[in-house]
Amino acid sequence: MADKKLIESAVIKLFNETSQETGDLDKDTIKRIVKDIDVNSALNKIERSVSGREIFVRAARKNISDAELEKVEGIFADVKFNRLLNYVLKARIFGNYAFEIIYNEDYTVDTLVPIPNECVDYNNKDKRWELKVGNSKQEITYEKFLLCIHKWLPNKVVGESIFEPCNVSFLDKELFTNQLRGIAKKYGDVIAVVAYDPDEDEDEIKERAESIKAAKGENVIMVPVERGGANQPTLQESVHFIRLADLDPEIYTTLADREKTKLIQNILGSTLTMDVGRTGTQALGTVHMEAEEQVVEECCSFISDCLQNLLKTVSELWGFNHKDYYFSLEKKRDKKADLEVEEKEETITQTKINNIAVLTQSGIKVSVDYVAEYLGIDKKHLSEAPVNVVEFARGRKYPR
Template sequence: MRKIDKIKKVKRELVVSAVTKLFQESSTSYNNEFDTDEVKKIIKDVDINSALQKLERAVAGRKALIVSKTDENIELEKEIQNRFSGIKFNRIVNHLITARYFGYSCFEIVYNEDFTIASLIPIPFDYVNYNTRDKKWVLKIGTKEIDLNREKFLLSIHKWNPAQVTGKSIFDSCFVSFMDKEMYSNQLRGLAKQYGDVITVYPYDINSTEEEKKQLKENVDSLHGKNSIGVPVDELGTVDINKVVTFIKLSDLDPGIYTELEKREKEKLVQNILGSTLTMDNGGGTGSYSLGEVHKEGFDEVVEEICRFVCDSLFQLIEIDAKFHGYNAKEFEFSLEKVFTDTEKIEQEKKQQELNSLKLDNINKLSSAGFEVNIDFISEQLGIEKSYLAKKLSTGIGPEFSKKKIDELLENARSKQKEFEEMILENSDELINEITKQIKKEFEKVKNLEDIEKISLDLESLKEKLILGALQGYLNEFNSQSIEFSEDDLNPFKLSFTEAINWFCKKFPVLYDVIEDITKKVDEQFFYMKRSTELEVTKKLYYNLLDNLKNGGTFKTWLEMSKEVLNKSGLGDSPWYLELVYRNNMASAYNAGAFYNQQLNKKNKPYGLYDGVDDNRQSDICKALDGKVFPLDHPFWNNYLPPNHHGCRSQRIALDAEELEEYGLKVSKSITKEMRELKKEMGSFYGSQVSGMKKAIKQKEKELEEMKNQLKLEV
């Protein structure tokens, strides 16, 4: 009985070994151009997907931070981090990691009005292509192709090299054996040609000499009259070779046998993914196995490798931010910091509390000895923000019914502002296209460096929209429900300027008395808005030219690539920069109209409430000022009237004394030291809007002069 079992066992091993050897010998070369649909199949495999998710959770669960490479830039590091704080990096990282599977992944970069990055939108893999003819990456939707430029798109390529510009998949080495059914069919045809439809398989002792193996093969071929294949068997012993000789019909080689080979490759692939040694058999029966126990050290190394890849890919965001805000991107980097578990946090907090307790004892001893210890020292020693150590000021919010009423007030004001934003965006394309055509025409006139500075834009259409925006801001300041737009109303921003003015005045006769004054107010600001916009256009062209020269290009080739230059600068066929300018200026005009109304009506509503949008995008400036109430003629508003930074969404709401009491609000008596310290963070926004723009223009002119001098050296 034992002898029969041994013969069966030898036959089973013989078949598996023979099939393995046959497919290895007939394996064809692989050109790396595998079908992405097959990659998707690999990812869906339950075991591989489990391994990938384990890694993705370990990486995406970390916190993305901006880190300065030197101690001198710590304050700037906080400023940059604040600009990126609104981005949901965990979802971005999850998609970015797919570059390791397909070779590359891509995002569209969405900007805020102040040129900070709002978010990254993942672009499906199938829409991103490398144009081998033109040697460039494109976004392909139907027959339309859009060039992928670095200012608008983030393209991450895994293990890029000149010979493999589309990157390399982590499945690359195991892909053929694991999923390529077409290659399997090709191999079967090759085997049939070499061996016929039936293959004779015989064992030989692993210790046999070459002469013995040769003689045995000749005997088997002669006996069965067919090509045969010998397979080494360990400890063949006394088993009669003739009783274990078997035959493999190629017609019987169904995918099931190939799947056994595939399974072995998959085990190797999972091990490679996790960077770990696996226990593949858990004793659960035939065909069952598990990932087993993973060596933590190897797993952590793979996680760190992925983190480095992610951080290297995200560095492009720092480069973009540096261009807009004027610092050296190379002095900063992204870091994915591990988020600790609750147990780890508790242990860390316990140690920190013990240390703080010791420090607090020392502070008390100093105080008892007669030394005065200020809040700054305590904050630094205990690691507690000063605001938590200072005496907490009353928020002024009274009973619950008052809180509900003020919430309704704020919601109503923000709703009108949002309605305005949606209205102006519906008509942005026509105006932006008009400005885009002007820029293209002006760029054609550029023959030398000086010509770039001569670019002048006719922004009268923008000025007209600004006047309409100011009128809308003026109207929205009224509390009357009659000014709200019904579904049947026209959008004034879609009409010609004259038609829109007539529409406004007919619908709201109150505007007859103020329209001239509002127009003058916009005129005062428009000169600086126009100048600022033209300087920014020049600045972006300078940046692009400098990058071109640094990459070995010339001024002439830069001019010849006019379309690409404008597209990369957000001034061409995808005018994302002009969209930002339009939205930013329209928001400023809207606020100007609202403030003008408040000044006219300050006898009835003499107080102003600083209303900041309390969400994860709120700046430290607006957070400090949110909820503060001052009389409209108080010096506070000379320096802190919104907007107080790029992309500021805060507004001033006018109130009367009865409303203050109804909402449970208190009037502030003076400008605190904390408020005065905000001046450093506000920069050119500190002061009136016009004076702030003047400061910004001077700064831009200084930057342009520096860039111009640098260009003269490069050209």
């Protein structure tokens, strides 16, 4: 068993060899982040919640007529928006995402075709978005394409990825997760550590290391150790073997888990983790659900904002004001609950009608305005009509 000082020197040497990436968050790094099993699970959780929403075109002003609203709704009747929501959310991941708008012959919208992110680029020189396929380039115009940009700023026209704040956390998690695996692959489960005196001849050190490497069949680690004497160490004194278990892998697993928590909280909400329900109180679980709901609402708002650009583009073809309408992502209603509400409303309405009938049969005239207000309907749908009133004394009916 190697002494503690030698293990410490070996650990420092091992992990200094593992370089951590730094720099800006590029598309390749983002793709690695998305493939991470913890990150992917969190993203899927959000995407399922968002995809479960129903999309409607709503009027932004009260005086928009039903006919006007139906006309705008008809323009997008063919579009299967729920199939596209996950692609819109990719703009939050990559900072931006583009779609080609496909029109029908009558200029209604047939569909939106997602464009792979690697084919879309911003040309800083010409200050324009471009579609790149092979060696050909095509300008992305708003008449033909829908461009979704997450957190657009004048100094960040390409948008910002949700992974921007947690880039370091991912790289750290990746680093801690892969370190021991990489060390085992390079050195084996038992690591040969060759101690040498810094004053030794460099060629002799290399020769000794190569001979041990050839005998072991795997790489070795060269660690300088002060001898304090003039005598050269023997081969037996120079070579030590350290098991991978001696490096205390729990330390690095704990560090990786800590970075995992930071990543998941950034995606699902500032207080949320993937382990809700395993530990903690019911109150804590409620807080976590609220945090996730806030993230889902943020995603829905982002999608609505992106689709507003689609409304603007289409409005120029159809001649309506795009500010009068908006896309709304709403939770699917419970049909059973809706039916129960409708039945209760019908019962209340029937009771009100019966009350009005009793009044009229008693000889009391009720105005159209009162009936409209009482029943909650537009008075244009009502008109006065002759009412037969029962004369209870004689049991006869006569026109009022």
